[in-house]
Amino acid sequence: MADPINIRALAAGVLAPLLRQHGSLSTHLPDALEHCPPQDRALLQQLCYGSMRELFRLQAVAGKLLKKPFKPQDMDLQALLLVGLWQLRSSRIPAHAALHETVEATQTLNKAWAKKLFNAVLRRYQRERDALEQALADDPCFTWNHPQWFIDKLSHNWPDHWQAILSANDQQAPLTLRANERQQSRDQALAQLADAGIEAEPCRFSKAGLTLAEPMDVAAIPGFTAGQLSVQDEAAQLAAELLAATPGERILDACAAPGGKLCHLLEATPRLQEVLAIELEPARAQRIADNLQRLGLELECRVLTADASSQDWWDGTAFDRILVDAPCSGTGVIRRHPDIKWLRRGDEIAALAQVQLNILTNLWQMLKPGGRLVYATCSIFSQENERIIERFLRQHDDARHQPIEAEWGEARPFGRQLFPQVKGHDGFYYAVLDKAVLDKATLNKATDDSNA
Template identity: 85%
Template sequence: MPTRSVLHQEFALADSINIRALAAKVLAPLLRQHGSLSTHLPDALEHCPPQDRALLQQLCYGTMRELFRLQALTAQLLKKPFKTQDMDLQALLLIGLWQLRSSRIPAHAALNETVEATLVLNKEWAKKVFNAVLRRYQRERDNIEQALAKDPCFTWNHPQWFIDKLSHNWPNQWQAVLEANDQQAPLTLRANTRHQSRQSALEQLAAAGIPADPCRFSTTGLTLQQAMDVNAIPGFSAGRLSVQDEAAQLAAQLVAAQPGERILDACAAPGGKLCHLLETTPGLQDVVAVELEPARAQRITDNLQRLGLELECRVLTADASSREWWDGHAYDRILIDAPCSGTGVIRRHPDIKWLRRGDEIAALAQVQLNILTNLWSMLKPGGRLVYATCSIFSQENERIIERFLQQQQDARHHTIDAEWGEARPVGRQLFPEIGGHDGFYYAVLNKTALNETTDNTIV
């Protein structure tokens, strides 16, 4: 009989593993601003019994999604906050409150398992505290939450800086954006048109009892009516389908690559937009993907290999704001998926609300402008550059493009004629929609030939 894993032993109580204690260990470093769900959760899932993995994900994502409300509740319920060395208890209490407040887990099971998790964490002294706090919340929930109703962070479940910045940027949309951020994002797929049409994919899914709907704006997108394990989706492992949000799928349409062209995809990880470009445009002369982080560059390679596209692209681990990796040959099309705050994809990464800080936006904006300026010199006259972010803040989006246009006399903004998003003075902004696409920004720039006008007016 195989030996149980160290993690399984550490979080076991009697003959079963305590998933609440394991979830608390995942979230505790996040509360200290260390790492993210994407860095801490995979290892825990690997050592978690298969039948409990869905619950572990639910506890971690659900708690982080409701974090600001839950933090406000713990401040009301605890006489004294937990010490720094007891951040695992803080995480566990948040998990317990989330179960009682927002999950379908029976209250008695949620309460008992959460209280017992204090023993697994070797903090038996906290058992009585947890039992009293969670039962008090059960008894006095309405009164406690009513007392917090005037706190914007509780009402809108976002940090104050985020609420202030968003309402300033988008006075007519900010409330809808905050509401959408707190919803679970749908599972949207991209049909690989090298192997099948979207209609064919929809029919095959329907035959397998998996209802899905075509996306409204992406010609290759389809959204499942109910999320499921992607490995159980017919055609996924064979590369006929990929997971990609509808907003992200619009990049390939905007790049509009043509056979025989040289293409650069900068900041390309995890490679969804790159793979979409390759799927829709066979016969490209040369395709280069640049990614700064080696681990993220490996994810690009993994995705290319799953789709059988690894021979059609070169993946470089390099800095897109540098010229050291460039071979000196200009590109016909450049896609910049710029590093950003990720504030348009909070539904998929709810820890962004907690981990991101308002004072980081200005630094990100400078990085974005540096990358854009550097790569512009690698674009052929007459070429096209598509600038994209998954941000909803104009400081990272239209303001970057406006600054760039003022600096580059050979850059011309090209109006995006589309039904999706909201037209801006430059580019188009998409907001996260409940049941629909994520928040995204796109701008298209054309490089004028030497004998053309350098007027930057919209055409």
């Protein structure tokens, strides 16, 4: 009979590469879950997500407890210590069980020499928690549980909102669903859930959205497997309405993975002439195809593995509507991907902004005069959002910014910004640009200006 798997050691194996800046939770956790007994998978996810969500506080505490940091080859022990501290600090796991299993995990990791160290360090934290954390009260990274560059940039961008954003980032995001309007209304979906004893309420801003009172396995949600419901945050559900597509139009969804906005568009707007989705990475393009198939929409959309910043895939026929879901820092969805605040670096934002502008500029050439482009990111930094649109408008005489009149988010000089909300939507940004129909004189002048 095989020895039981130590779930804490398994969690440390997931987190150790992340501490070395290799991969992410989404790349390392699935394999660990495959090797985890089914009854312990929820615990493994809780340990990994919880430890990453509170990483900066846990790292600060660990620094107070250790006389010297672990060597690079012992990063699995650093990860295990974070897992142990998270259990004692934030979980409902009984302290004696958390202590025992974490200390025993050192042996599972073939580092039994650390057993006494872990026992002493974790018990010291139990005894001296208040004093240890009080000594860290002046450390912004401990107080706000984010890297210093993030705190500085956010407080500069949003002097009236930064504290609320940081606090919301540390909360677990709710499970929000989208009702498939082709199969049932939102009210029918809510009634179906109520019949199954699942508490949910309608989203405030999305007409198709509903949020569960408690997260659960999506496979157990009535109607999910049949395609009546999909998982999608409320903020992301706003894209289809802003795009305002109508039957008979040709639509492009650029950077489309995993396909939530695309599927919502198809559900809400039947009889489109053609819908094309492009995605740079083959594995992510496959996720689009999988989502289309689950919803029975695979015949209504073509999926290409292609680069949105190039034109080698384009047949030259212009689109009526383009959705640019630009690659970004992901800083609006940290609640769902807490490793972002550890893996992302401040000096990456400028490079991302240039990629975003390049994609927007390239795709603009594919939009018909009179057409509409919706620019979206899941970022909360203006450098990736309104400043991109401002730069773009200065460079294109035929671009017309359309203010978004809505109850959600905050109106900006260009576009509209949503901040992450506790028990509500993620952080997101949208801007709407219409392409003007220019007369020949204006076109000639624009050409002369560009050639000057």
